[in-house]
Amino acid sequence: MTLPDPRVEALVAGLSASGQTVATAESLTGGLIGATLTEVPGASAVYLGGVIVYQTALKARLGGVPDAILERDGPVAGSTAEALAVGVRDSTGATWGLSVTGVAGPTSQAGQPPGTVWIGLAGPSGVISRHLQLDGDRSQVRAATVDAALSWLAGQALGKDWSCS
Template sequence: MKDPVESVHALLRAAGETVATAESLTGGRLAALLTGVPGASDVYVGGVVTYATELKASLLGVPERVIEEHGVVSSECAQAMAAGVRALTGATYGVATTGVAGPAEQEGKPAGTVFVGIAGPDLVAAVALELRGRRGQIQDRTCREALSSFEQVLRREETPLG
């Protein structure tokens, strides 16, 4: 079975597309995985770590309404972050991570509550995850789940409907 990072790179390269990341709880780990592959610059344009709520709004354009009504640990915020990094960088796709790595809860949500946002030309979606483990395990698992979800999106988009 091919490594999801390599699969994502191959699918993006074959389609002539790019990706950018917006990370909160993963703190740059997703970007590190995507840039750890030779030839990463062909498909990865960059990313931002918006750990502070204020940066989600100011850098990524997450609407204040989303933050007030849903919080930063939400599918709505993950989607807005993904769309925001896509707009900021000009990448074909944006992939975002937000959630609670722990050990304490945030916004009344327990550690392991995570949302992955994916935005593309014809898509803005989020995947909700409930992960278990220590802080680093939750961060690593979030990255793996984000890559797996993004790979599924790319595979669906390469298959013509009809």
């Protein structure tokens, strides 16, 4: 068993101290964001849960992405990440909905090259998305996606950089 990342511990502590919660909708990370958060003792105070929407059909059925968005923009798009974040936030009542969708590799998917990632974040002031083009193999892309998503959540929810200092 690995020890929790001190940055994630600080994120969980900060969310808890401010009374904020988070829920996740994960595609290419397959639950790694939720697993990373729940490595921290006491994470249940802030992490409500999540959905793994690996296949496109589940992005609509479980993630709340309108079919029109998937048809127009595809499963790897900012609009899809935003809809996933809103969907998981609305279905759980969390303060923050955090989503990721993309292509871990090694091959292209839906016309997108490996390393293409979209992160969605729905919170008290609205919904936003962020595009990343990451380098590395499949496991490096997935790990970097988790890092970037949690870093962005820390910045938006707590007004702090990833060091959470």
